[in-house]
Amino acid sequence: MAKEPRPIDELTIWDDAKAMLKKARREGVETVHDRLDQQTPHCKFCELGTTCRNCTMGPCRVSEKRPRGVCGADADVIVARNFGRFVTGGAAGHSDHGRDLIEVLEAIVEGEAPDYKITDEGKLFRLAGEVGIETEGRELMAVAEDLMECFFADFGSRKKSVSLLSRVPEVRKEKWAKxxxxxxxxxxxxxxxxxxxxxxxxNDAPNTLIHAARTALADGWGGSMIGTELSDVIFGTPTPKMSTANLAVIKEDKVNLLVHGHNPVVSEMILAAAREPEMVARAKELGATGINVAGLCCTGNELLMRQGIPMAGNHLMTELAIITGAVEAVVVDYQCIMPSLVQISGCYHTKFIDTANKARFTGAIHFDFQPRTAMKQAREIVSIAIEAFAERDAGRVEIPGEPIEIMTGFSNEAVIEALGGTLDPLVKAIADGDIRGAVGIVGCNNPKIKHDSLNVGLTKELIKKDILVIVTGCVTTAAGKAGLLVPEAIEMAGPGLKKICGALGIPPVLHYGSCVDNSRIIQLCAALANELGVDISDLPVGASSPEWYSEKAAAIGLYAVASGIYTHLGHPPNILGSETVTNLAVSGLEDLVGASFFIEPDAVKTAEMFDERIKAKRKGLGLSE
Ligand code: SF4
Ligand code: MSK
Structure with missing residues (x-):
């Protein structure tokens, strides 16, 4: 017998989502929540991490009754191997994204990317200096070529360490080396x-986990960091600006084109094409008042940070955005794009367009997007969206609510500039206890958790305790929709944050970008540690991914812990089948790298645990609690 669907009120905290889930049920459109119900209960062995498919003597499932696989591997070995590969999938995703940015830089240097340019020349020279490239009196393109070669080499086998480890405190590097x-x-x-x-x-679980941490660090201080830094070089380093979020950013009277995925290389061109007068004129000919480019997930974050485009939603809103019936096209690059979006687009007039050969979707319109032909291809894509406006069924359009204001664009450069050019005022605010500490809340949604309940709940609890919150990824839209990304949100914060953020005119929750931009957070931690002459693990800071789902989030969590940052997960990875692996993750790593994971599904308890940790770290630095 088919299961009853769960009540919509249990699925999400948002009114815009509830309205669209109701519409989906009315119109017979299946969503992620329906499919989760179909998949529940999940396989217990897979949940515990005790199933192995690494060879054809298996697959094997180990348990108390049958404790070893055919080859003799026990639960510790199997769980560690599975978790190692899981993290590696995430590191590969971020880092391949980073490599794509190096390839665009290469195409610029070689004159093969006429539509791209080096926008932040100062940052390119600064970066080159940081990795030991001579910049004095040299031409921009010569330095860019050397930087490109240096970053390509960071992916290879001929270096003893990736180049941006130049940012890491010596004491931390010594720990890693040991x-x-x-x-x-x-x-x-x-x-x-x-x-x-x-x-x-x-076949030694702790040894496998050490390498998992090394792989995650290669992502955080290598692939992801290169992705962030070169995106800034090519498209500009973000500065504070205002925008809006929620489904109401989709406009009934406009051609709506949603960009989704992670990499700004395609979406920046789409936005530029959509702003061309000929494109707007054609949209008007078809009865629209203009073209609206809005964001989903991290491609949305990239364009929000740099160009201020509105955010239609995070991971669990991607299906629902199409269900408004007012989306002409969804243009995707890669990562976190549910294949269901193709089917849901097919229920409406929406064109689903993929742009990367490494992320193709059966049933999509495909563009093999290339730097050489970027603008021409972007115009073709925008034209498809415009022409689809004529096919829209006005009777099926429903756009719920009103957009919420958000402030975005907090790169480290922008923060330091706002602080008057140095980190000193931040250090003083921490020393005085106005800012007691900071926590980066990052990552995804997961339909197993009430949509955004933990993302928003934890953020609110922390700022009450004068703990500054930095958000990236899908937590951004959650915080934005909850009214936490505007300066007025200081009213929800403790007295210290209220004083400092009030004086600076900034929110107590800062939007730091996309998933790869978590590298901005570890860079800030390293800079603070260097300023104070301590290790990152001595700082009153933490990280959290309350509603995570992806391999990439696991890689981020592990590079945060390995960098010395106490890290919360709202639910555990599939490791509980091994006591050795679980104990290492939640306590053993503390002895090795000075930080560990903790798992807690409750927002209030999580905030209390961060509070305790921050008190201890402040004490360690000789500061008041
Ligand atoms: Fe093969 Fe050993 Fe894994 Fe079984 S446990 S699938 S035998 S590697
Ligand atoms: S998009 S990895 S759901 S944050 Fe970066 Fe969102 Fe998580 Fe994807």
Whole structure:
């Protein structure tokens, strides 16, 4: 017998989402929540991480009754191998994204990307200086070429460490070196994890986990950081600006084009094309008042940070955005794009357009997007969206609510500029206890958790305790919709944050960008630690991914912990089948790297745990609690 669908009020905290879930049920459109119900209960072995498919002597499922796989691997080995590969999938995703930015820089240097340019020349020179490239008296393109070569080499096997480790405090680097955790090359660590987890290789769980941490560090301080930094160089370093969020940013009288995925290389061109007068004129000919480019997930974050485009929604809003019936096109690059979007687009007039050969969707309109032909292709894509406006069924359009104001664009450069050019005022605010500490809340939605309940709940609890919150990824839209990303949100904060953020005219929750931009947060932590002459693990800081789902979120969590940052997860990864692995994650890592994970599904308890940690770290620095 088919299960009753769960009540809509249990699925999400948002009115715009509830309205669209009702519409979906009315119109017979299946969503992620329906499919979760179909998939529940999940396989217990898979949930515990105790199933192995690494060779054809198996697959094996180990338990108390049958404690070893055919080859003899026990639960510890199997869980560690599975988690190692899981993290590696995430590191590969971020880092391949980073590589794509290096390839665009290469095309610019070679004159093969006429529609792209180096927008932030100052940042390019600063970066080059940081990785030891001579900049004095040299031409921009010569330095860019050297930087491109240096970053490509960070992916290979000929370096002892990735170049942006220049930012990491010496004491932390020494710790990594002692543990064999220093990330050498991004692709090398990823390949080595696949090797180690082949049958008959690394059969010592802690040893596998050390390499998982090294792979995650190669992502955080390598692939992701390169992705962030080169996106700034090419498209401009973000500065504070206002925008809006929620489904009401979709406009009934406009051609609505949603950009989704992670990489700004395609979407920046789409936005530029959509702003061309000929495109707008054609949209008007068809009866629209203009073209509205809005964001989903992290491609949305990238364009929000730099160009101020509105955010239609986060991960669990992507299906619902199409269900408004007012979206002419969804243009995707890669990562976190549910394949269901193709089917849902097919229920409306929406054109689903994919743009990357490495992320194709059966049933989509495909563009093999290339730097050389970027603007021409972007115009073709925008034209498809415009022409689709004529096919819209006005009777099926429903756009709920009103957009909410948000402030965005807090790169480290922008923050330091707002502070008068140095980190000193931030250090003083921390020392005085006005800002007691900081927590980065990052990551996704997961239909197993009431949509955005923990993302918003934890953010509110922390700012009450004068703990500054930095958000990236899908937490951004959650915080924005809850009214936390505007200066007026200081009314929800404790007295210290209210004083400092009030004086600066900034929100107590700062939007720091997309998933790869978590590298901005670890860079800030490293800069603070260097300023104070301590290790990152000595700082009163933490990280959290309350509603995470993806391999990438696991990689982010592990590079945060390995960098010395106490990290919360709202639910555990699939590791509970091994006591050794679980204990290492939630306590053993503390002895090795000075930080660990903690798992807690309750927002209030999580905030209390961060509070305790921050008190202890403040005490350690000789500061008042
Ligand atoms: Fe089974 Fe070992 Fe093969 Fe895994 S590697 S499937 S545990 S025999
Ligand atoms: S998009 S990884 S759902 S944050 Fe970066 Fe959102 Fe998580 Fe994807």
């Amino acid at each position: 543990l064999g955790m220093t990330p050498r090359g991004v692709d090398r660590e990823i390949a080595e994890m696949m090797h180690r987890t082949h049958m008959g290789c690394d």
